[in-house]
Amino acid sequence: MVEFALCIPCLLLFVVAIIYFGKLFLTKQIVVMAAQEGARVASRIPNLDNGANRDYVRGFAVSGEAINIDSPIYRAMAAGHLLTGANGESGDLPPGSTVEILPWDDPSSALPPGIISVRIKYPFSFLSSPNSSSEFGNSFDVYTGSDGSPISFANQLLTEQAAASQEVF
Numbered sequence: 001m002v003e004f005a006l007c008i009p010c011l012l013l014f015v016v017a018i019i020y021f022g023k024l025f026l027t028k029q030i031v032v033m034a035a036q037e038g039a040r041v042a043s044r045i046p047n048l049d050n051g052a053n054r055d056y057v058r059g060f061a062v063s064g065e066a067i068n069i070d071s072p073i074y075r076a077m078a079a080g081h082l083l084t085g086a087n088g089e090s091g092d093l094p095p096g097s098t099v100e101i102l103p104w105d106d107p108s109s110a111l112p113p114g115i116i117s118v119r120i121k122y123p124f125s126f127l128s129s130p131n132s133s134s135e136f137g138n139s140f141d142v143y144t145g146s147d148g149s150p151i152s153f154a155n156q157l158l159t160e161q162a163a164a165s166q167e168v169f
Contacts, residue, residue, distance in 0.1 A: 013151065024124060026080075027080070030077065030080030030082060031122050031158050032160045032162070034077050034080075035118045035162035036162040037076055038073040039116060039162040039164040042057045042116045042118060043116050043166050043167050048101060054101045054104060055068065057071060058071060058073055058101060059099070060074065060099045062099065062100060064094070064099070065092050066090075066091060069090070073099060073120070077093065082122065096123040096157065097122050098120070099119075099120050100119045118162055123156075125155045
């Protein structure tokens with residue numbers, strides 16, 4: 001029992017770390033796939049200087065409200081349960097999320113001519129999901145004893161960008 005009592009804090013730390021990084025990597029891969037699919041589709045859409053065409057590709061307003069549920073970006077985020085609806089399969093992006101088609105949505109981006117890019121910013125949260133309205137703050141700390149400092153599993157903003165060469169001129 002003494003050995004178990006000494007080992008359980010380390011085991012719990014390992015379990016929490018595995019769950020944290022597993023959820024982080026899954027969310028990151030979903031956002032990467034959504035950006036890649038969005039860039040692929042955007043490279044084939046003419047007249048992206050028109051805001052309606054960008055909204056069609058994006059599936060969301062720049063600020064995250066759902067516009068087009070048939071967009072590849074919307075479908076990828078919905079398939080990954082990253083939206084604010086009942087099961088994360090429908091609804092808007094969580095607060096703090098943005099989807100931008102560059103260079104039009106951010107003129108300061110330095111892209112070569114003929115390159116289209118999709119940038120997705122998504123707030124990753126360890127203990128809460130986009131489906132819940134509650135937030136647990138900015139981090140989850142694991143107690144390491146009276147002499148040690150806590151190990152923090154911080155929430156963070158995931159930013160992914162994918163680019164494609166424009167196929168329609």
